[in-house]
Amino acid sequence: MDFLVLNNGFPYLSALIFLPLVGALLLLAMPGENACRNWTLIVTVGTALLSLPLYQHFDATTHLYQFGEHHVWIPGLNINYTLGIDGISLLLVLLTTLLMPLCVLGSWRYIEKRVKEFMFCLLLMETSMLGVFMALDLVLFYVFWEAMLIPMYLLIAVWGGPRKMYASIKFFLYTLAGSVLLLVAIIALYLNTNPHTFSIPQLMGQGFSPAFQTWVFLAFFLAFAIKVPMFPFHTWLPAAHVEAPTAGSVILASVLLKMGTYGFLRFCLPITPAATMTFMPYILWLSVAGILYGGFTALAQQDMKKLIAYSSVGHMGFVTLGIFILNSRGIEGAILQMINHGITTGALFFCVGMVYERTHSRELARHAGLGKYMPVYVTFLAFFSLSSLAFPGTNSFVGEFLVLAGSFSKSMVVTVCAVPGAILAAAYMFRMLQRIVWGAPQNPDHTGMLDLNTREIVTLAPLLFFVLWIGLSPEPFLRVLHVSVNHLLTQVGTLPPSGPMAVAKLMIP
């Protein structure tokens, strides 16, 4: 276990994974709806607090997986219960634990039927999402990966909008198709190692034959590209987002999409580096296509949730662009952008949910001119929209800046083609903001619309705090990335640049 820093004290990671599960089981005994809500809130807040020591005790000077736990699970097949986190997964774990209590708060009044079952699904989701980010054994990873599918399907299919059956089945089929390919790749990797192993860190740097790498890469890539979703595998996303309840949309956008890009970083790059280099140019162009396609499509939407869903396609395009640039600025920017997108898009979905609770509509036109009646609401919305379009001083700017800086040193042409995506982001976000805050000379009647209550402000305030914190002082977040990202680049074989001039030399052909 040379890749793992074993944790001999309190098993933080297992506790984090199983606390929501235990909470979910106890939830079944809760009487009444309000008790269920309160209990779920307590459990998720408890999980969030329990995750804080991870950041505090995290050692940013090593690329090894920390807080490690290793137990033999099925010795005959060499399947182990191995957990550990490095700089790449740490922030994603913290993002997940931050968002879950907010999801509970955001669903407080939104969910009126089957409250207990809803909360049960939320807690199951939390367990499996945390498991995905912490698992270091492929079988364990796959178990958690598949375990997310059912509660997410239920969240859409039971508590969703009018077209929930269509959306949930589409979501299920797309993800399942990806999962099957993932399973094939996992088994192929197992059979091709000697001794056979499912251990993710041990599979890295094995030097598989190029042909084998290509097949494994393609299987991984399809599975994760559907999850991200990368253009052209994105069509399940708008449907799922539009029909899902607020908490479902938030979890989907903020955490589930990140699993695709996390998969690229954890599997594609280190396990199949040669194939990564082969496919890199195509994926860069695919990312640019996603950025532009997402931007243009978002510009045409009348449905607020669809608009944000398509904007996700564009934003995630920037993330995949950053990852496959394969230099430290690009990947650090991409990871930061994953966190940023989780915070900002999550917040935007909460915002849409809040007006949906009041008007039962998501139409832009229906909410034109809300600024006068809900000043607090539009202030929050304005900050999150600005963050989404990468306004300087907000979180997304730092991520986008790093991604584009990395990208410029890789390829001038690709980057210049990606820049219009930044303009498009401003265009669709300002369009939405203009409609909601100002509208037209004649606006729908909003008399009687109540501004945000305390619970709603408490839901949004932490996210706004992180928007500005990451935007103005990202060092605490970038600090934990450097060593892990540099190690990853060594595994891929593209060493980090030594200084500004080295970058410049790369740039001009």
Add this chain to the structure above:
Amino acid sequence: METIVSIKPLLALLVALAGSVMVMLSGKKPNIREAWSFVAAITMFGIIASMIPTILPAPLGLGKKILLPLFKILPGVSVTLRVDAFSMIFAVVASFLWILAVFYSAGYMRGLQEHAQTRFNACFALALFGAVGVAFSDNLFTMYLFYEIVSICTYPLVAHHQDEEGYEGAKKYIVYLTTTAKGLVLPAMILIYVLTGSLDFADNIHTGIFSSGVIDAHGLLVTALYVCCLLGFAKNGVMPFHNWLPGAMVAPTPVSALLHAVAVVKVGVFSTTRVMLYVFGVDTMNALHLGMPTAYFVSFTILMASVIALSKDNLKARLAYSTVSQLSYIILGVALLTPTGIEGGIIHIANHAFSKITLFFCAGAIYVATHKKNISEMSGLGRAMPFTFAAFAIASLSMIGAPPVAGFVTKWYLLNGALDAGQLGILVILLASTLLNVGYFAPVTFKAFFGKPPAGEVYTGIKEAPLTMVVPLMIAAIISVVIGIYPDFIMNFVKAVVR
């Protein structure tokens, strides 16, 4: 240059921010609300003025530079405030004119019983926050941040009337400004970071931040970055991205006055010239031969905008095109790259501000008093509103560049700068534009004083606008004359920049 750390620039910015918040909180009581605006404006000006002795070059002052690091974003990218002679020129002018504008807009908005005055005043303060922020930026990132804040905070001001025309103008405004900022400045900024590893401005106007190695290896790229910056800060009104400015004239006149003659457009030219001088630097621009092409490029704007101005009958539209034309003088002067040329360009930031705000103030006063917007309807009005039109005449002379008004100082330095650079072509352009200025300004005053009222109209009962409007516009006009006669105060700063 000796550098000291001081919290004053931050305080000046926070005052504007706090002013905006207080305005919003006291929206129900108009007098208290306006009082907050006034207190914020005068405090901000006081704080900025208190830095004059520190910044002013010896022997009059200490000749120091103030730096205040606030946030570190990435290595080489930070939010840092800097106050040097160049910042002071813009900051002093903008904050002083804010005081005048507070009085003026109170008179204007109440005179016309405009709606949403609270939002108007709050956004006004926020716009000043952004403008002075640009003046106090120590690096490209900080400047970009405040530049974008100005764009966002002035949107509500342009869209103020909330009718079709207002929304249309505001949409044009935000589309032009954001597209150019995101599409040109942002990539240029990132590439500068990739090339140099830093976004901080240089200490003087000569060296720039590019090492000679970078210029030798990537001359073409650096030239492209320069073009991106020149066009990207579209608030500078350089054609072809100038169209937002006439479109934004749908805003109430105090907005046009302060923001589109002083704050917003000056943010544009200040950013452009700051980047030309402190990112690229005179040496780099000379090495890459960027000066003269820039000068001739903006000359097109100078002449073309003047010709368009001639054709406009709407007074505010004519002033808008005059602004487009005059802003390019500033860039032209700097692009000459001779000390006199740069001085002429920079001092025009102040000169144009005082004179153009007078003209807009006059346009607003005429509108409040008579509800007239078109020049053709203003024949003979001068006798009914002598003070307003006298101020208009003084400011027109300044725009034309006649002694002894402020504009003459600019013209003098620009002409000398063109001679120093040996550019007869620029000389011809400057003279031609002066003639065009006469062509579109002189008739306004002439007809007002000597023309006959349009047939069938009698100017009975028309008198000057309220004192809160006439006094500020007179003060601004008088200052134009004072600068014309005694330019030394501002020239001290200008000379310190060029030194």
